[in-house]
Amino acid sequence: MKLAEIARRVGGVVSGDAAVEITGVAPIETAGPGEITVLSRQRYMKWVPRARASAIITGEEFAKSIKWRTLVIAKNPYEAFSVVLHLFTPEERIPKGVSNRAHIAPTARIEDGAAIMAGAFIDAETFIGRNTIVYPNAFIGYRAKVGAECRIYASVTIRERCQIGDRCIIHPGAVIGADGFGFNSDAQGHHKVPQIGRVVIEEDVEIGANCTIDRGTVGDTVIGRGVKLDNLIQVGHNVRIGEFTVIAAQTGISGSTKIGEWAQIGGQAGFAGHIIVGNRVKVVGQSGVIGDVGDDETIAGYPAVDRMRWLRNTASLERVGDFMREQRASERDRGRKLPDNRQAPAKPEKKP
């Protein structure tokens, strides 16, 4: 594909030879002749002198400083790159039909165009929407419902009565609807509290590999429309995650906590149970959030506080050792002076 055509499709402008033929896409470190790449972060500028790509997609802010023979200048270079990735996505094998090695309960309802692969288990009274793909060895429990155009990858478990909206992607090994962690404890031990609620995942949600989303004790655990969860995330019973919130890997959210819409949560963060976290909140990775958080706050640390305050505290901690040493030294210093001072007034006493 000619570079001119690529520029047209991404809505960018070519600076250099628009007739160059592009045959692939690669990261800047490895892209070779015939390949196009992207540069949208300062820290990758260092790769430019060694780059061998035939063209670089970049934004206006970098275009001047890059000094590279062939550029595609785009308003949003990462978005443009995404379009290019679509153009060069390797042919995918879309599975078709219902495998005779899948287990399909007679009362399951499989809509047109859905594919059920070998080893998948589709229990009684389930619903699998139009064009949804259920990969090998996935489990869809009794009365669970999966919307249209979904991908349920290999070895996913969706337990009974859970609901998945249209266009969701559940990555391999994720577990939707395991029992919430609830017990009544006495001197004899911990007695299981029935977990009779569900998990409801709204449309356009992506759940990462090996995530675990527990069902509600009673009522639902809800993952809002457009939410994106990275891998290995734990979501406790009766948690609600608002629309379009994005959460990085290995974060854990304890039972009954509500997270607002459009929040951005870093990796390995932890949330206590029964708290309310507002809309558009940003949580730095590894934070421990143990109380309510208002809308639009940015928080960090454990216990998580306003990020600027956390930065100040962290900076203070870096300085406080020296500070204490200085103060001790200056005390000793003053200490040495003090006897002098005492000695000084003592002198006049001696004088008389």
Add this chain to the structure above:
Amino acid sequence: MKLAEIARRVGGVVSGDAAVEITGVAPIETAGPGEITVLSRQRYMKWVPRARASAIITGEEFAKSIKWRTLVIAKNPYEAFSVVLHLFTPEERIPKGVSNRAHIAPTARIEDGAAIMAGAFIDAETFIGRNTIVYPNAFIGYRAKVGAECRIYASVTIRERCQIGDRCIIHPGAVIGADGFGFNSDAQGHHKVPQIGRVVIEEDVEIGANCTIDRGTVGDTVIGRGVKLDNLIQVGHNVRIGEFTVIAAQTGISGSTKIGEWAQIGGQAGFAGHIIVGNRVKVVGQSGVIGDVGDDETIAGYPAVDRMRWLRNTASLERVGDFMREQRASERDRGRKLPDNRQAPAKPEKKP
């Protein structure tokens, strides 16, 4: 079911109309007419004015302040709620029999009443106890033994020679008995140390979804009777967890560490290897425990220390920045005064 009957079953007392018909159970936020709910935490009191439930189960401490037309007052309202959940648990489909789509080795011994579902793999010389259910695509390795009345959920892996006691629940995707993480390292690389021990899980244990419990290098990794593990927990080789200990999600325990009985461990906590943690210890979430811990301690932070000390340290960190600024300012102040002072006594000298 009449409210009077519910009150009778949970051992509570009705305040209001005992004849009201209850048809379901729901959280206070969403419960509607005909539904019963629970209120046992101060922070949910705010929902009462908006509540639409036909009855609320609560304890004596809240009963007076709630001002709600129909209450069931119980000594332990959460326990009462658990009983109600049992009453309203939706009909469950209990799988029966051995699927002809399961792989059952001829030398496997399957006790009466056990159900083995499609895609499960039951290896040679295994034992599956009475009334145990093995869900689809679970793997039970060579000579492994699963007790009676267990649930081994979908895609669980139990490797060779591991043992699971009676009445255990292993949630989907959990891996029991993978190799411990042990290597002999030299300049050529890391050479695998054989991991020939087992995992022994005693009775009445619950293992959360996607947990990983490694087998002993030699000897056993042991999960004591009545232990409850939440999801995504890592248990290293040769760890021992004492009876009735409860551990929240995403905690990790390094090899050969011993945890006592009746401990309560928060989420995302980490334990170094080869340490001994006492009985009834409480560990705050996200703590990093790097040394032995005595019985009955409550610890927090990294490295984990007594929780009160950790709270004081955290409070100090919050104040120390201001403190250092004040001290610097007061020094400057003293600095400015000092010249004045020096000037002042200088004046009299000038005077004469």
Add this chain to the structure above:
Amino acid sequence: MKLAEIARRVGGVVSGDAAVEITGVAPIETAGPGEITVLSRQRYMKWVPRARASAIITGEEFAKSIKWRTLVIAKNPYEAFSVVLHLFTPEERIPKGVSNRAHIAPTARIEDGAAIMAGAFIDAETFIGRNTIVYPNAFIGYRAKVGAECRIYASVTIRERCQIGDRCIIHPGAVIGADGFGFNSDAQGHHKVPQIGRVVIEEDVEIGANCTIDRGTVGDTVIGRGVKLDNLIQVGHNVRIGEFTVIAAQTGISGSTKIGEWAQIGGQAGFAGHIIVGNRVKVVGQSGVIGDVGDDETIAGYPAVDRMRWLRNTASLERVGDFMREQRASERDRGRKLPDNRQAPAKPEKKP
């Protein structure tokens, strides 16, 4: 087996009765008559008085202080113990052949000696190397390639086009090649960026149970030769891990970060994206690494800094509360003195 023979095989020297018959191996806490054990850590010395093992393998540094009737003294006792574990490894059942309950695409190429067990799914145009074992319910995607002598344990997912080198072990439930976590966000939501790269795992790598290794957005996520990953580790898209690096459980590495060779990374550590971590770096467990790290550094804390500095900061935090209290007290003290001092110089003024 006679102890003399064991000593010969591990290259050690017997102190005591070399003719004793050894029938098994066990940890020092549980080893009984006829069993051999190892002692290579100071903290296990306390077990010696209670030990019942017939022989103890140890190093020269402990041999004198142990006072035990029968020792095998070895240069590297842990390595010697590993050899003994090999000698006493229980008979393993090595699966053979291709199960007729596995799904094997007609275009898959399965080399001699490979075993494919029931429920495994081997997609089109895959390659499974010589003597590799694919356990039940594993998934090998379109055009994926698995080298020789590998073990792909139960319920592992290896998605399309990923590559696994020779002699790799992928533990149960690990997910290789799920989509990287990449979106273009605007007011309408988060739009999926195609993830068209691969995961390339070089030879002699071990990937722990339920790990998740995401494919590159474009280009590859690379796990270098001889790397060992513990369980539940997250590796983001386009990460590169250098040869022989070892990472403990539950660590997470964000997208595009490079980790050097021979690094040692503790459990539950977190790495920000797009950073470069040098060779032979040591990272303490639970650290949060948010910037580049030079070769040979040892770091700890969040944000991670030089470990010694982190220890000093931690010690400062432990002391700073007392320090502030002292300073306040001494100020109050000085405060009381200060009026005296002011009074004192006032006196001379009075004098004239």
